[in-house]
Amino acid sequence: MRNSVVGVTALHLVQPVDGGVARVVTDLVGAQVAAGVRVAVACPEDGPLARAVAGRGAEVHVWKATRAPGPGLLGEIRQVARLVDLIRPDLVHAHSAKAGLAGRLAVRGRVPTVFQPHAWSFEAVGGLTARLARHWERWAIRWTDRVVCVSDAERRTGERAGIDASWSVVHNGVDVGRFGAGSGSGDPLAADITAARAGLPLLAELPPRAPVVVCVGRLCRQKGQDILLRAWHPVVRQLPQARLVLLGDGPDAAALRGTAPPSVLFAGAVADTAPWYRAADLVVLPSRWEGMAVAPLEAMASGRAVVLTDVDGARESLPPGSETLCLTPPEDPPALAAAVSALLRDGRLREAIGRQGHQHVLSTYDVRQTARAIADVYREVAAVPRPERREPIAQ
DSSP, X not given: OOGGGTTOEEEEEEOOOSHHHHHHHHHHHHHHHHTTOEEEEEEOSSSSHHHHHHHTTOEEEEOOOOSSOOTTHHHHHHHHHHXXXXXXXXXXXXXXXXXXXXXXXXXXXXXXXXXXXXXXXXXXXXXXXXXXXXXXXHHHGGGOSEEEESSHHHHHHHHHTTOOOOEEEOOOOBOGGGTTTTOTTSOGGGSOHHHHHHTSTTTTTSOTTOOEEEEESOSSGGGTHHHHHHHHHHHHHHOTTOEEEEEOOOTTHXXXXXXXXXXXXXXXXXXXXXXHHHXXXXXXXXXXXXXXXSHHHHHHHTTOOEEEESOTTHHHHSOTTOHHHHEEOTTOHHHHHHHHHHHHHOHHHHHHHHHHHHHHHHHHOBXXXXXXXXXXXXXXXXXXXOOSOOOOOOO
16 A cells, blocks of 8 residues: 555444455455554444454444444434544545445545445345435435445446446455465465365265365345255256355345255355365355455455356456356356356366466455555545535534
8 A cells, every 4th residue: 555545544334244345344454454554443343344353453443233224323323423523534434335324424525435335235125215225325426535336347337327426446355365375385276175175074074076166155135045056956966966055144044044955055154264265166156236246256366266147246357258157147047057067067177267267366356456446545535625614424
């Protein structure tokens, strides 16, 4: 990060506190602290985020906020206003829809404000709720100095919704040093899959040649695990020893367990996904919508081939030329099954794609590059003169 942001105080306002958003914020915070930024994170204390960012050197402040708007919203806005008064940040960086809602209503332009949607809220709902969400995002731009999208596709989705923002596209990044640990050569592709599985009790008793597919994500409608389960039946008919592992927890856990065949294993929420990538033959993410998912980047950093649905950010995350093999239409179980089966049957092709993806992430999606780009955004936003007459912070 550039010297011009050393000594800057950034307040990250975050909800949700798990899944991909938490991983993105944790890695970004670590890189910012290392670069000399004073970083404060305001988030709910439940979930892994507060502990993770504290371990990276951030100040942690409890923000008692639910994932969705509700009757407690006014109190959540007042909490943000009090935290801004306490921390006195040079800028506020709000992550995801709920933090973007409460943060911008609390600050209302008095402090430079960056909003990062991490996938648009109006894609998660329909009907009147979606129209209201689009209206809010268009209206809230008056209090938003910069909208940071994690992919060009996410930005285009915002533009199609009529959001007239000052945009920056900063791709998600991953801590590439974390992935590949455990392979004696330092090369994640040289890691012994059998040894990796031996360290995971859920997989330790599998036959040595059993194909393992891993899906990492919150168990919810967005991530599309229900679509993957429908696609899994034809896969396991062709490859009876194959196993599908779902990593994560969420509101759809019980329903997914109720419909899953015995060849599907549920690992629950895990603190470290890296060993699971190393134990996988293939990583799949069948999302209905995204901005740019983090799990595929982590998987590719680990040298694993991926299969993704063609939602925002997916094409941008893949190495050029791999779209035909690694990308399927959203909500298309037959196409997903065909792509998964084809890669599970061809080990050499999987390895070649894995090596290509590994190099692609190293060169393009290192979190240090992300942090430098965010530093540029901060510097640009902080340099803009603040109008003298702004609305007071809500109390």
